[in-house]
Amino acid sequence: MGVVAMHERELRRLPHRHREWYRSWWVRGPVLAAWSRDLRLSNQERQLLRRALDGSAEQGALLEALDGPIDETRARRFAAAFLRVTERALGKARTGALVTRATNATWAG
Numbered sequence: 001m002g003v004v005a006m007h008e009r010e011l012r013r014l015p016h017r018h019r020e021w022y023r024s025w026w027v028r029g030p031v032l033a034a035w036s037r038d039l040r041l042s043n044q045e046r047q048l049l050r051r052a053l054d055g056s057a058e059q060g061a062l063l064e065a066l067d068g069p070i071d072e073t074r075a076r077r078f079a080a081a082f083l084r085v086t087e088r089a090l091g092k093a094r095t096g097a098l099v100t101r102a103t104n105a106t107w108a109g
Helices: 003-012 016-039 043-053 057-066 072-090 092-107
Strands: none
Touching (some): 016 043, 043 072, 057 072
């Protein structure tokens, strides 16, 4: 079962009035915490990213990209959505620095 399928299963258990809160919590809660830790974002940067993500088109795109096996197409969709929202929240220079760090870590061996 994919990540979004599990998420939607849990969502159906909630009263209707809590569903939007849960959708936004899921991406801004444990998932955002993991990304922030991996990217070594400051608390301020994490808050800026959370605000930019909350209810955005990218939030839905990130969830869709994570739903199922991660192939090259899904990875590219995820990266594109994440970079759009990160650039909007943190600026072009900081996003570029994060990409450089990730690229260096990937190719370091």
